[in-house]
Amino acid sequence: xxxxxxxxxxxxxxxxxxxxxxxxxxxxxxxxxxxxxxxxxxxxxxxxxxxxxxxxxxxxxxxxxxxxxxxxxxxxxxxxxxxxxxxxxxxxxxxxxxxxxxxxxxxxxxxxxxxxxxxxxxxxxxxxxxxxxxxxxxxxxxxxxxxxxxxxxxxxxxxxxxxxxxxxxxxxxxxxxxxxxxxxxxxxxxxxxxxxxxxxxxxxxxxxxxxxxxxxxxxxxxxxx
Amino acid sequence: xxxxxxxxxxxxxxxxxxxxxxxxxxxxxxxxxxxxxxxxxxxxxxxxxxxxxxxxxxxxxxxxxxxxxxxxxxxxxxxxxxxxxxxxxxxxxxxxxxxxxxxxxxxxxxxxxxxxxxxxxxxxxxxxxxxxxxxxxxxxxxxxxxxxxxxxxxxxxxxxxxxxxxxxxxxxxxxxxxxxxxxxxxxxxxxxxxxxxxxxxxxxxxxxxxxxxxxxxxxxxxxxxxxxxxxxxxxxxxxxxxxxxxxxxxxxxxxxxxxxxxxxxxxxxxxxxxxxxxxxxxxxxxxxxxxxxxxxxxxxxxxxxxxxxxxxxxxxxxxxxxxxxxxxxxxxxxxxxxxxxxxxxxxxxxxxxxxxxxxxxxxxxxxxxxxxxxxxxxxxxxxxxxxxxxxxxxxxxxxxxxxxxxxxxxxxx
Numbered sequence: 001x002x003x004x005x006x007x008x009x010x011x012x013x014x015x016x017x018x019x020x021x022x023x024x025x026x027x028x029x030x031x032x033x034x035x036x037x038x039x040x041x042x043x044x045x046x047x048x049x050x051x052x053x054x055x056x057x058x059x060x061x062x063x064x065x066x067x068x069x070x071x072x073x074x075x076x077x078x079x080x081x082x083x084x085x086x087x088x089x090x091x092x093x094x095x096x097x098x099x100x101x102x103x104x105x106x107x108x109x110x111x112x113x114x115x116x117x118x119x120x121x122x123x124x125x126x127x128x129x130x131x132x133x134x135x136x137x138x139x140x141x142x143x144x145x146x147x148x149x150x151x152x153x154x155x156x157x158x159x160x161x162x163x164x165x166x167x168x169x170x171x172x173x174x175x176x177x178x179x180x181x182x183x184x185x186x187x188x189x190x191x192x193x194x195x196x197x198x199x200x201x202x203x204x205x206x207x208x209x210x211x212x213x214x215x216x217x218x219x220x221x222x223x224x225x
Numbered sequence: 226x227x228x229x230x231x232x233x234x235x236x237x238x239x240x241x242x243x244x245x246x247x248x249x250x251x252x253x254x255x256x257x258x259x260x261x262x263x264x265x266x267x268x269x270x271x272x273x274x275x276x277x278x279x280x281x282x283x284x285x286x287x288x289x290x291x292x293x294x295x296x297x298x299x300x301x302x303x304x305x306x307x308x309x310x311x312x313x314x315x316x317x318x319x320x321x322x323x324x325x326x327x328x329x330x331x332x333x334x335x336x337x338x339x340x341x342x343x344x345x346x347x348x349x350x351x352x353x354x355x356x357x358x359x360x361x362x363x364x365x366x367x368x369x370x371x372x373x374x375x376x377x378x379x380x381x382x383x384x385x386x387x388x389x390x391x392x393x394x395x396x397x398x399x400x401x402x403x404x405x406x407x408x409x410x411x412x413x414x415x416x417x418x419x420x421x422x423x424x425x426x427x428x429x430x431x432x433x434x435x436x437x438x439x440x441x442x443x444x445x446x447x448x449x450x451x452x453x454x455x456x457x458x459x460x461x462x463x464x465x466x467x468x469x470x471x472x473x474x475x476x477x478x479x480x481x482x483x484x485x486x487x488x489x490x491x492x493x494x495x496x497x498x499x500x501x502x503x504x505x506x507x508x509x510x511x512x513x514x515x516x517x518x519x520x521x522x523x524x525x526x527x528x529x530x531x532x533x534x535x536x537x538x539x540x541x542x543x544x545x546x547x548x549x550x551x552x553x554x555x556x557x558x559x560x561x562x563x564x565x566x567x568x569x570x571x572x573x574x575x576x577x578x579x580x581x582x583x584x585x586x587x588x589x590x591x592x593x594x595x596x597x598x599x600x601x602x603x604x605x606x607x608x609x610x611x612x613x614x615x616x617x618x619x620x621x622x623x624x625x626x627x628x629x630x631x632x633x634x635x636x637x638x
Contacts, residue, residue, distance in 0.1 A: 059541055060633040078543050087543020098538045098636065100233075102240040112542045114229035159542075 006071070007035045007167060007199050008056065013065035015051055015222075021048040025051040027222040029065070035166065036197040038190065040213035041202055048222040049203045050095075056201065057090055058082045070166075077220055089115050091160030093170035098156065099104045105131060105155045112163040123162075130158040133188060149206040150177045158183060161192060167199040174209065186212065230551040233539075237532070244524050248560040249567065252612050255517040256568025258555035259608040262573045263506050264601040270499045272431075272596030273400055274513035277492050280430045282342075282372045282461030283470045284487050287327060288321070288476060303507045322483070331480050337473045340371035343457040351440060352395070352411040352419065353402040360398065362412060362440045364447015372461040375428060375441070382406045382426030387443040393426035395436035412442070414450025422446070427431060510607070514615055521557065521619035529553065529623045535626050537635025546628040553627050557620035558613070565612040572608075573600055 012194050013024035033039065043049050054060035055067065058074060067074045069085065077085070092111075109127040113119045131140060134154035144152050153173065160168050167188075174182035186192045186209060189200050202213065210216050218225050238245045322328065325343035332338060339421045345364035350357050367386065373395075384393050392410065394402075404410055404424050411419040420443065430436055447456060464473050478485040489496060529536075538550055546630055578638035582597045 045399045057541070059636070060631070081585060083540065083543045084544045085543075086541060092541045094541075094636065098534065100535055102236045111229075111539075113540070114232065115543045115548070117227055117229065 005034050006032055007037075008067070008112070009154065010056075011068075012085045013055065013067060015048075015055060015060070015062045016063045016096045018115065018164055025222050026062075029225065031217070033167075033201065034035045035199055035201065036193065037199050037201075038208035038214045039201045039217060040215070041198075041201060041217045042204060042210045051222075053169045053171055053203055054199065054217060056123045057092060058086055059092075060090060070136040071126050078115040088163060089166045091163065091168040093153075093156050093168065093173045095175060098175075099159075100153055101144055104141045105136060105147070105158075106142055106156050108144070109158045109162050111159060115165060127162060129157070131155070134142055134158050135184070141165050142175060150181050153177060154181075154185070157188070164196065165198065167201060170200065170202045172201060172204060174204075174206070177217035182206075182209070230308065230548050231555055234559065235266050237528075237552070238559055241528065244528055247524050247562055248521050248557065249564040251517045251520045252509075252561045252615065253571055254566035255513045255615070256608045257571035257575060258298040258513055259611055260510065260569065260572035260600060260604050263503075264572065265579055265598060266387075266502055266506075266575055267283060267601050267604075269598050270495070270502065273495055274492070274499075276430055276432045276513050277489050277495065278467055279374050280378070280432055281491065283464045283467055284462035284474045284477060284485060285324070285459050285480060285491075286462070286483050286485050287459035288484050291374035305575050311328055314522025319342055321453050321470055322460065323456050324436060325457045325619060328481050328483070331425040332462075332477050335476055335480075337466065338462055339465050339468055340368060340463045342368035342372045343364050343444070343460045344369065344450055345444055345453060345456075346416065346458050347373050347447075347451040349414040349440075349450050350410050351392075351398070352413060353404055353408075356402050358398060358402060358438075359393075359585050360438050360440045360451060362414070362442060362447060364442050364444040364450070369441075369461065372463045376396050378428040378430045379546060380427055380429045380614055383423070384428070384441060387425070387441065389446050390421075390423050391425040392446075393421035393441040394424060395439055396427055396429040397433065397437040398440070399424070399427050399541045401437070412450055413438075418449075420446060422449065429516065429619045434606060455482050463545075482548045510611065514611055514618075518615045518619040520624065521561075521615065525557065525620050525623040526626075528556075531628070532636045533630060536630050537632050537637075540635065542631070549630075550624045553624035554617065554620045557616040557624075561612040561616035565609055568608065568612070569600075569605060572605075576600055 005088075010029050010031040013026055013029040013031075014024070017023040017025055029052065041049050041052060043083050051060065053063055058077075060074070067087070072084070074085075091125075100111065103111070106127055107114075108125065109131055110119055113123045113127070128140060129138075131137060134155055134157055136151060136158070139147060139155075139171075140153060144155065147155070157170075157173060160170070173186050173189075177185060189202070191211075192198050193200050202209070247488060283395070306489075322343070329341050329343070332341070343366060346361060349362040350362060351360050351362075352358075365387065370384060379393075380396060382393070387393065392412065394404075394410075399405065406424055406427065409421050409425050410424060411421055413419040426441075428436070444457070448457070450460065462472050462473070462477065467488065471489050474485045474487035474490070539549065539552075576598050580595070584595055
């Protein structure tokens with residue numbers, strides 16, 4: 001396999017939450033994810049799925065082991081490098097949509113571009129296009145509190161796609177949506193995955209959704225099974 | 226967007242209206258007090274100093290004071306039939322300066338000296354009907370107006386070209402003696418021989434000590450009343466820079482060997498009081514800054530706690546630590562600036578309000594006029610730095626805490 005096709009690789013990753021009784025959230029994880037893959041991460045509650053996503057998304061540090069992004073070892077990166085990488089290469093869709101309540105749908109979607117300090121007319125146009133794709137073409141200037149849970153989740157999806165990242169991490173992205181909307185969102189992910197070769201790593205409880213993925217990674221008690 | 230931090234900060238300010246109001250109010254009250262208290266007090270002090278400085282020579286050459294008891298029998302004899310109410314009084318007289326011209330010659334080369342004028346000053350009685358008043362009578366030369374700007378305080382008549390028949394008195398004294406321009410009063414000094422003089426001018430300096438107890442006459446009348454022949458009791462000096470008066474006085478003292486005082490020594494109590502007041506103000510300012518900073522810090526700690534999820538979201542999208550700090554610190558900065566301008570306005574209104582309030586009383590302990598209350602620009606500037614300093618001080622710790630939040634912990638908070 002040519003090296004450039006590998007998006008990220010994990011070597012003996014361990015994550016321990018310290019305390020009176022330390023918790024081994026991830027144990028000896030070895031994993032290679034290629035560019036353009038569509039992966040579902042499944043497992044029971046508390047198995048370490050979200051921890052894995054946080055570690056892969058550089059939101060949380062590992063206790064031991066090595067994590068490579070595009071061939072670069074990330075443990076040596078400082079906070080600033082990690083922040084820049086997250087901004088450019090990673091999109092997050094959290095279980096709870098986690099939108100910024102003070103900003104409109106459009107501003108929320110544009111926020112990653114704001115942070116990259118590069119908003120212009122074409123980027124605003126793109127944000128509107130993405131919002132249109134997720135079915136919110138008439139909600140550009142509405143604040144999250146005036147929208148339903150499903151609509152907010154779609155804003156979060158649009159936001160994750162805004163900076164055209166290499167990889168999108170989605171933690172239960174369709175959990176709060178009805179079946180039809182869930183399917184629409186899945187189809188949207190698939191479409192973007194195919195058209196833009198964007199990698200999707202989706203944490204889900206839904207077996208049906210997982211089975212549509214290219215690959216399923218199952219985690220039980222912090223270990224890949 | 227170049228400065229998205231400011232965009233977010235402004236949005237947070239609008240969205241968190243209650244916190245914004247609390248911070249702005251805390252700053253504006255602090256600013257208003259910091260400006261108001263010194264402005265009022267320094268207006269009083271400055272007014273007092275200005276009046277004092279402008280109503281006396283910057284430097285006076287004189288000798289030690291003589292004290293003597295008025296000769297009641299002599300007065301009674303000389304003023305027979307005038308039905309005077311003579312009371313026991315101790316009068317003072319400055320010792321004579323025999324050759325004022327020689328002294329002026331000695332000091333004329335001192336660079337700071339702008340003008341000099343000899344005078345004959347001592348205590349005397351002014352008598353009008355049954356009313357008599359002990360006053361400080363000053364016999365002046367025409368050059369006196371170069372030393373003390375009496376002319377600006379003249380409310381009636383003149384001070385220039387006083388003849389041997391003329392006298393100029395203060396408004397309060399004129400009221401008490403019930404005299405006006407053109408009326409005659411008698412002046413009696415140590416010589417005991419009363420001299421009839423015509424009131425040709427009335428001044429109002431605003432200083433009680435001057436307006437009630439000072440009178441000006443021609444120098445020869447002063448000399449006559451004090452019974453000092455052609456000698457004088459002092460020489461008044463005007464200097465170019467009033468704050469160099471003490472140095473110039475020392476130089477004059479060295480050159481003449483006489484007793485020389487500057488306005489700063491003469492008004493040491495007022496100046497000391499002013500310095501003490503400034504120290505108190507410094508302490509009050511510190512307390513205000515401390516209390517305002519404490520309240521702002523606690524509001525910001527709450528704000529950061531309530532925003533921790535948002536901080537996590539921003540960080541997950543790539544916001545750097547310094548950007549998070551800027552978002553929170555710039556909020557404090559914006560609100561403090563807003564608070565400053567509101568406080569400035571409030572201080573101005575409070576000064577106007579105070580001015581109106583005490584205007585009805587008409588006079589104060591030292592002066593008979595209400596000073597013009599001005600907003601003190603030095604303290605307004607100090608308050609500006611205070612508001613910026615407070616906002617930085619108060620927000621730096623919570624902002625730093627916000628910046629240091631780990632994204633995953635913030636999101637799960």
